[in-house]
Amino acid sequence: MRKRPIPLSPFPDNRHDHAACREQALLQAETYCRRHGLRLTSLRRRVLELVWSSHQPVGAYTLLEQLVTEGRKAAPPTVYRSLDFLLNHGLIHRIASLNAYVGCNHPGSDHEAQFFICVGCGQAAEIGDPSIESAIAQDAKALGFSIASQTIEVAGTCARCREAKRT
Amino acid sequence: MRKRPIPLSPFPDNRHDHAACREQALLQAETYCRRHGLRLTSLRRRVLELVWSSHQPVGAYTLLEQLVTEGRKAAPPTVYRSLDFLLNHGLIHRIASLNAYVGCNHPGSDHEAQFFICVGCGQAAEIGDPSIESAIAQDAKALGFSIASQTIEVAGTCARCREAKRT
DNA sequence: TTACTTTTGTTACAATATAACATCACGTTC
DNA sequence: GAACGTGATGTTATATTGTAACAAAAGTAA
Numbered sequence: 001m002r003k004r005p006i007p008l009s010p011f012p013d014n015r016h017d018h019a020a021c022r023e024q025a026l027l028q029a030e031t032y033c034r035r036h037g038l039r040l041t042s043l044r045r046r047v048l049e050l051v052w053s054s055h056q057p058v059g060a061y062t063l064l065e066q067l068v069t070e071g072r073k074a075a076p077p078t079v080y081r082s083l084d085f086l087l088n089h090g091l092i093h094r095i096a097s098l099n100a101y102v103g104c105n106h107p108g109s110d111h112e113a114q115f116f117i118c119v120g121c122g123q124a125a126e127i128g129d130p131s132i133e134s135a136i137a138q139d140a141k142a143l144g145f146s147i148a149s150q151t152i153e154v155a156g157t158c159a160r161c162r163e164a165k166r167t
Numbered sequence: 168m169r170k171r172p173i174p175l176s177p178f179p180d181n182r183h184d185h186a187a188c189r190e191q192a193l194l195q196a197e198t199y200c201r202r203h204g205l206r207l208t209s210l211r212r213r214v215l216e217l218v219w220s221s222h223q224p225v226g227a228y229t230l231l232e233q234l235v236t237e238g239r240k241a242a243p244p245t246v247y248r249s250l251d252f253l254l255n256h257g258l259i260h261r262i263a264s265l266n267a268y269v270g271c272n273h274p275g276s277d278h279e280a281q282f283f284i285c286v287g288c289g290q291a292a293e294i295g296d297p298s299i300e301s302a303i304a305q306d307a308k309a310l311g312f313s314i315a316s317q318t319i320e321v322a323g324t325c326a327r328c329r330e331a332k333r334t
Numbered sequence: 335t336t337a338c339t340t341t342t343g344t345t346a347c348a349a350t351a352t353a354a355c356a357t358c359a360c361g362t363t364c
Numbered sequence: 365g366a367a368c369g370t371g372a373t374g375t376t377a378t379a380t381t382g383t384a385a386c387a388a389a390a391g392t393a394a
Contacts, residue, residue, distance in 0.1 A: 041373090044372095059349085060351080073373085075374070078374075085372095099381095114303075145285070145324065149323070153319075154303055154316075155318075158311070208342090243382070243383080252341095335394100338394095342389070344385100345386090348382080350380075352377105357375090364368095
């Protein structure tokens with residue numbers, strides 16, 4: 001029997017209360033930063049909030065536009081530095097295949113995840129599947145390879161978008 | 168019992184004859200194109216050859232520089248169009264985490280692969296592991312997600328580089 | 335040859351990301 | 365509070381990766 005994957009952040013259903021979802025993520029980030037002596041400054045908090053504005057990975061320049069619209073003095077380094085902070089502490093993930101960033105609701109600098117990304121709605125579901133992990137770990141062992149980081153991104157169509165297309 | 172992964176293109180050992188390796192890949196590409204009525208033009212062949220100049224994924228602009236050095240009239244679209252052709256027919260892969268391209272020695276437009284990429288020597292090993300595939304397929308099934316493409320890239324240190332670092 | 339399609343050349347630009355240095359804000363020590 | 369040191373942000377410029385759009389050339393078939 002294979003272990004059950006942990007659906008850390010699956011595709012949200014129709015009655016998903018996203019405001020609560022985002023607030024919870026921000027609270028977790030605040031708690032995490034307080035406990036680790038990190039400064040979740042106003043800028044960093046706002047960038048995190050913007051990343052969490054949906055479950056669709058968002059590009060750095062989209063975030064930049066939003067900051068500027070809000071009246072902040074922001075340039076590319078403004079955004080990238082905040083993103084780096086959030087990435088380093090596991091508060092967001094980078095989706096390499098999209099050059100975009102998505103929130104993570106289980107902070108901690110040292111965790112890997114797998115993403116299913118819908119080309120229809122653009123949403124990304126984060127999975128933590130021990131079966132994938134162990135398969136990769138076994139291959140690494142066979143190769144004598146020591147793993148530093150992983151990029152696992154599966155693109156396709158989510159259930160709801162498939163259903164929508166059928167009609 | 169889990170199936171054995173197929174090491175499609177593992178980290179080459181010290182006595183790896185890369186000239187032969189590259190020539191074989193080019194022959195395979197020629198055969199593949201002939202059989203499928205595709206035109207492996209001089210430019211495309213040369214780009215493929217340059218990609219195969221090592222097992223290190225190579226950037227588009229590096230290829231461009233080399234073409235220009237050789238006296239070809241090349242601009243970014245020159246390279247990207249050739250890369251697109253080679254990608255579409257499974258003759259190379261794109262490594263999203265590096266924005267770089269690496270040769271594939273089992274042509275065919277519709278195959279997925281997993282890569283182990285050494286941060287020491289820069290080489291990429293292509294693996295086709297059914298265990299990883301099936302774990303992902305099971306997650307997709309559980310989510311009702313239909314897979315279109317995959318990006319699976321594991322970064323770390325290969326056996327030889329680990330050994331080298333120990334001394 | 336002519337007509338047609340595919341490939342390549344060419345110019346311009348879009349999108350993503352970083353380097354380098356100045357300034358500001360915050361906490362600590364005196 | 366004043367002086368200091370450190371980390372965060374502002375600012376300008378530039379590097380890197382990738383595309384759009386159209387013209388010219390090369391291959392293919394009637």
